[in-house]
Amino acid sequence: MQKTHPASPHAHCAPVDPDRELIHVDCASHTYPDGSVGIHNMCFRVLKNEIVAICGPNGSGKSTLIEHLNGLLIPSEGEIWIRGKSIARVERGDLWKEVGVVFQRSEDQLFAPTVLDDVMFGPLNLGLSKEDAHEAALEALTSVGAEDLINKLPNYLSGGQKRLVSIAGILAMKPPVIAMDEPTSDLDPVHCAMTEALITALKERFHISVVIATHDLDLAARIADRVCLVKNGAVYAEGTPREVFYNTTLIEEAGLILPSTVMTWLDYCRETGTEPVEQPITRQELVSLLRRGIPGQGR
């Protein structure tokens, strides 16, 4: 696990593995027009075919980072690399082709008269013909299981359906990276599970790297390959979910609460005097551990 200190002076971080790194952001600072600092000393990368979770409390800079990935925001000071190649400021306007963003509020993303129009919007902007854009939209809607919504008006969709259509709108553009801001916020448990399965499918079926910004550490524990803890606009620490979530001090310092599985397991170990040698990260792992017997159980 790698730990950085936000207060330390910014050390520029060039891509270390250009073959695997799809996007690399080295943002010394991003300051909003009102003077507030959104990001500082941020070094963030997205690797091929991975799910990376950006975890942090409200206001820690998760959404600002996501907007940098898509080119909606440009670092006041810093550099962006695509597949190991530094891109000039003028080319940053094309970042949207590399990283699709699913916004936290689907309400903000859906604007067209019908679902089909909305999903076709991105492909048309990519320069596809109407027929090809239509086909891409159909394919994307089918992939997310929302093909029956094709002629519906976005206004009359449920929250879960809106989220699926938002994802389809990005999937239709076939970007190598999809960034999702709080993908399961405001969803019921069924739609949460659907969205979660969809995120996993994006990686496994479509080989798309997915970045999720979330403060739901249980979600991150279940699906992420890598976790980046964000605090005060900087990556505070990063590693596998197991490395990060079993470092209780780190989680506390980042202003977060442990995932429920980890918390349950650590509470159990504390109460039974068991040494937490094994580190279950998901509920299934915990159940499996309890079923086969806990090694090192004392008292």
Next chain:
Amino acid sequence: MSSSMISDHIPDIDLITSCAERQDSVFSRASPWTKGILLVLIVLLITISSDIRVLAVLYALILAACYVAGLPVKKIVAWYTMPVIFVISLVGIMAWTQPGIPVIAIPLPGFILTLTDQGIFMVGILLLKALIVVTYSLFFLMTTKYAQFSALISRVFPSPLDQIFLLAYRFLFLTMAMAAAMLKAVRSRGGGVIRSIRMQGHLFGEVFGHVFIRSFEQAERVEKAMTSRGYNGTYTASTTLRKPHPAEYAVMGIAALAVMAAFILTPHAGGW
């Protein structure tokens, strides 16, 4: 059936859209071109003719079409409040200046204020004309799916008017929903619309001020989401417009002939 969040006398955009999307009458299957051209012909006809019989028949036909289409006619009539207020506020004063047989005479210091039969007739005719256009426009909106409507706008209106119309749709819904949420919050704590306007005018000013501010914020977020998908300032509706059926051409032809006949037969074209 839904009711408007503010009043039953204000057109409910949700109900209008819901009718347009769920309806499957012969009128909703007709091409938007046909309905649009008929709207133009109706406007021409009421501009040419002030014959009350022609206007009454036209109004009755439109109401009958609404009924046949299964539209909520009572609701549509309730929505007349705004156009009626609009017409009366415009021509109410003019009615007192028309020559004719006095019906009401109010003596005032220095002169007598007289309302004549011609004055009343003029208000009636103009009201009827306004209601014909309002009812047909609602009929058009309530029998045309929004995708078709937006495609029509995209073809007919020049840029940037088409962009404004196309993007205003969802924004309008969001703004209405926002206003509804705020009004619910006011009502949930004992505020009523009428009572609150009287007693808590400043509160309503704040609510509407907030709606505007939040609308700007919402617009910024929507624009950001569009930019993230490569929006470059132009949005085109991608729905294919339904072409008119041969029978629809016949209807348009008959309507055009009726307008020409009205033009030829009307003794004084123009006027009210």
